[in-house]
Amino acid sequence: MTNPVLVEVVRGAAVESRHRGAVAICDTEGADYLAIGDVATPIFPRSAVKPFQALLVVESGAADAYGLSDQALAIACASHGGEPAHVVAVEGFLACAGLDGGALECGAHWPLHQASARALAHDHKAPSALHNNCSGKHAAMLCVACKLGIDHRHYIDAEHPVQREIRATLEGAFGVRLDTYGIDGCSLPTYPVPLRNLARAFARFGTGRHLGAQRYAAARRLMTSCAEHPLYVGGTDRFCTAVLGGLRNRAFVKVGAEGVIGGVVPELGLGIAVKCDDGGQRAAEVIMAALLMRMLPLSAEEGAFLEARVRPPMKNWNGLVVGELRPVSALIGPSARGTGNVAP
């Protein structure tokens, strides 16, 4: 199946590049609200599943036992920019369990937030695992191990008790057996899941249906923490942070690498999963913004906020607008306020 072009990159009067992809929007029962392209073949969800991986830090009792802050719970779900506030939050997170950055097994990289990377260099410092965009998630896993009284070393291995527990959580959420996996950028396993199952999992995460009271309480606690502290979910100029800040608790979204974004619109009971074929993050963001604009009845302010992300301008080094990204009309669909099934 050839997925359709969903986003065009326009320069002057011409289309310069094209991004193909697939979209699944479905309810808590897995019924399609919208299905574009291949929503049945498993894809690697990457960091889009961080909120599901983070459930365990609440459900295990670690969050309460260690008195984790809402910022810590937000950064447990994050792909953060390695900004100073993120590093402080992860250090504090680890300290709650008597650990420090040395326990992290995610590897080090320069902060994704370029100004923070330059500030580090400016101060003659090298990046550590604390700056890794996944360090909050790893801190959560370490806290779980400590709470359960398990040796935390090698917590990144697929067969470590913490990862086995998380795989069980993901299998429940996705409704599929997770027998195979790839290794993610931060060395954790990433399990392939069909886009439709990912969308359904987000629908359940955001509404609690088929989730059980305890798990829904954990999911709500995580979503509330993210909505109240969006800067900890991504960072300056990052998509998740912008959407969480702009739409507050009307939508919850989480990006993953290679063009994946998952999300849920709780008031509609609909989960969303996007995968850009070529891994293009810029396109996945346009797709998600267009879908949210299509689905949600919006205030003028919310509409203006999303519109800027549906057709983001491309500026050159002199600040001139030389083009834009734009979603194809099939993606924009009938004007918002959508309920019921809509054909792609």
Place this chain on the structure above:
Amino acid sequence: MTNPVLVEVVRGAAVESRHRGAVAICDTEGADYLAIGDVATPIFPRSAVKPFQALLVVESGAADAYGLSDQALAIACASHGGEPAHVVAVEGFLACAGLDGGALECGAHWPLHQASARALAHDHKAPSALHNNCSGKHAAMLCVACKLGIDHRHYIDAEHPVQREIRATLEGAFGVRLDTYGIDGCSLPTYPVPLRNLARAFARFGTGRHLGAQRYAAARRLMTSCAEHPLYVGGTDRFCTAVLGGLRNRAFVKVGAEGVIGGVVPELGLGIAVKCDDGGQRAAEVIMAALLMRMLPLSAEEGAFLEARVRPPMKNWNGLVVGELRPVSALIGPSARGTGNVAP
């Protein structure tokens, strides 16, 4: 026309992402050696045409009049990393015509070479137009204006005499009228050209056929400068620099933004033009490496050099190999040493 998948991004045992694209390889008469996908619809060649834009700095007599070094001629063709050596070269280039970085109209950006960007920050400095990856090309245009006794201000405008001259050069090279254009990242016009015409233009550039003695002498001088100073054409860890260094004067290649690469294999009399649909640079590089491997009879050393670029490993933040990029078999084609027409 839907271009085929040319590069797969593999994680573990599964394909995670896919890049589609088109490839034109043809001789100096425009006869196809290989045509994959849409080679007839114009695409923006972006910085892949810098060698053609640079012809004027030689043909105008500016290179001789100002005693430009081979490094200067190499950086006139470059999309450089903004490394210290690049900045020094462009400053020296401008100084030859009595100018400095203040004359550049390309805009400023942080060096593409991350370590150089961090070194700037470390020294409490901000980037200037000299760090712009296109500053060498702009220096060449400024030198042309000075040599011709023309006011150099607004040399970036499509109707400035320098740009009119360059457009005429490009029309001759491409064999098409260039009536429309987009604005490039550095504010210069970028004229759309069919991939097949771009490949033919490179074939002629590299062999001199249909070029005229004077233009071929200019082209050879530029290519020789690039082959002898590959670091000035890109920089540390950059594709053009690697290929020019690894294959010496057996192949000349130049990348452009949004997944474009042009090149020529002079000994085969064949030009190459690649466009990745989605603008993915990583895929365009794999495609070009695979094509060169397919076309050229290689020494063991050259083969090993290219092979590493045909299937580059993907490593994660712990340095583990978690996947690779790989060209599809249709791209690799029959084992190298190709002459004559080969079906995709």
